[in-house]
Amino acid sequence: MGCTSTSNTLPIIDLAPFLDLTSTATARAATAKTIASACLEYGFFYLIGHGIPTSTTDRVISLATEFFQLPKEEKEKIARGDPGGLDGGDGARGYQPLGEQITKGMRDKQEAIDLYREWDCSVERGEKSAGPPYEFLKGPNLWPENPKELKPFYESYVQEQIKVGEALVRAMGMALGLDPASSTAADDDEATADEEVFVKATKNTFWVLRLIGYPALDKPCNADGNVEQYSCGEHSDYGCVTLLLADATPGALQVKLKDGTWMDADPIPGAFVVNIGDMIERWTNGLWQSTRHRVIHRGEGFRVSVPFFYEPDWDAVVQPLQKCIERTGGEDKYGPIKYGDYLLAKAYGNFYNRCQR
Numbered sequence: 001m002g003c004t005s006t007s008n009t010l011p012i013i014d015l016a017p018f019l020d021l022t023s024t025a026t027a028r029a030a031t032a033k034t035i036a037s038a039c040l041e042y043g044f045f046y047l048i049g050h051g052i053p054t055s056t057t058d059r060v061i062s063l064a065t066e067f068f069q070l071p072k073e074e075k076e077k078i079a080r081g082d083p084g085g086l087d088g089g090d091g092a093r094g095y096q097p098l099g100e101q102i103t104k105g106m107r108d109k110q111e112a113i114d115l116y117r118e119w120d121c122s123v124e125r126g127e128k129s130a131g132p133p134y135e136f137l138k139g140p141n142l143w144p145e146n147p148k149e150l151k152p153f154y155e156s157y158v159q160e161q162i163k164v165g166e167a168l169v170r171a172m173g174m175a176l177g178l179d180p181a182s183s184t185a186a187d188d189d190e191a192t193a194d195e196e197v198f199v200k201a202t203k204n205t206f207w208v209l210r211l212i213g214y215p216a217l218d219k220p221c222n223a224d225g226n227v228e229q230y231s232c233g234e235h236s237d238y239g240c241v242t243l244l245l246a247d248a249t250p251g252a253l254q255v256k257l258k259d260g261t262w263m264d265a266d267p268i269p270g271a272f273v274v275n276i277g278d279m280i281e282r283w284t285n286g287l288w289q290s291t292r293h294r295v296i297h298r299g300e301g302f303r304v305s306v307p308f309f310y311e312p313d314w315d316a317v318v319q320p321l322q323k324c325i326e327r328t329g330g331e332d333k334y335g336p337i338k339y340g341d342y343l344l345a346k347a348y349g350n351f352y353n354r355c356q357r
């Protein structure tokens with residue numbers, strides 16, 4: 001697949017009617033309609049009206065940038081440990097140096113920190129034995145000590161993002177409830193059981209926050225225009241919705257369109273780039289697909305992005321909704337799956353060394 005991509009036409013969705021308590025049912029229905037068509041056509045859109053100020057998102061990016069600029073030894077203080085080891089790691093959380101993350105069997109040119117919803121070991125094992133060893137993914141987060149403000153700032157950013165995720169999946173539930181044959185907006189938005197499915201399944205969201213640093217690629221494309229190196233290979237995300245915050249670098253994230261061509265999804269100031277994950281695809285029986293995307297950072301500088309993944313609860317059982325089965329030919333294409341099991345398999349396969357040996 002070539003290095004070139006077409007220019008930017010992803011839809012822009014305004015979430016404000018779902019966050020502003022004074023908004024009208026008509027305004028919510030209008031947003032839901034735009035979501036329904038964006039999810040059907042692209043599985044990707046820009047999100048505005050989310051209520052998180054640019055002063056916050058700018059700081060999130062600058063703190064991540066500061067971390068990646070630290071010396072290697074400093075960053076490796078929070079290197080993800082081995083699951084089952086006594087170093088305090090669970091194998092998934094913490095810092096991953098360049099080359100540890102793999103996609104489709106190739107090393108991605110990126111370094112990262114993964115943070116997840118805290119796993120409360122004390123509940124399962126009793127307060128006294130809450131320390132290591134941990135099972136894969138089932139441990140405490142490893143937060144950087146430097147920059148000092150990172151942890152408190154990010155903790156409150158996660159809370160703000162959870163609110164956005166909640167409002168967004170509520171809006172998506174409503175969008176799914178719209179009658180595709182009807183062109184008129186619903187006159188009231190009293191939620192039906194189906195419309196609340198995403199909200200209920202994300203009450204204790206097993207969220208992920210990933211800080212990613214992308215060095216410039218040496219040679220992203222060869223003379224024929226084919227891709228030689230990836231910052232992140234082609235993939236879909238695993239859960240409900242990804243709310244991507246990235247620095248201003250253009251020419252990096254690409255979205256795969258239904259015709260197989262790639263389109264740039266360059267950042268728009270103040271907007272998150274949102275995409276739907278595999279669990280939404282399964283709930284909708286493939287009606288809304290978890291669109292594949294990749295990163296080929298074609299610029300010169302160091303690029304930083306901080307995706308927030310708003311996901312189902314660890315224990316949520318995800319299966320196609322009857323209404324969606326009917327709309328997609330009457331056959332259940334996926335069956336039920338527990339989100340935690342799905343995530344374990346995916347996350348385990350993401351690392352080149354240690355976990356895979």
Ligand SMILES: N=C(N)NCCCC[C@H](N)C(=O)O
Binds near residue numbers: 101235237346
């Ligand atoms: N939560 C994480 N790590 N999200 C990033 C997904 C990047 C693709 C992944 N290596 C894959 O092959 O699926």
Ligand SMILES: O=C(O)CCC(=O)C(=O)O
Binds near residue numbers: 237295
């Ligand atoms: O950095 C980006 O633009 C996207 C990263 C991404 O797709 C991911 O981490 O899942």
Ligand SMILES: [Fe+2]
Binds near residue numbers: 235236237242293
């Ligand atoms: Fe992704």
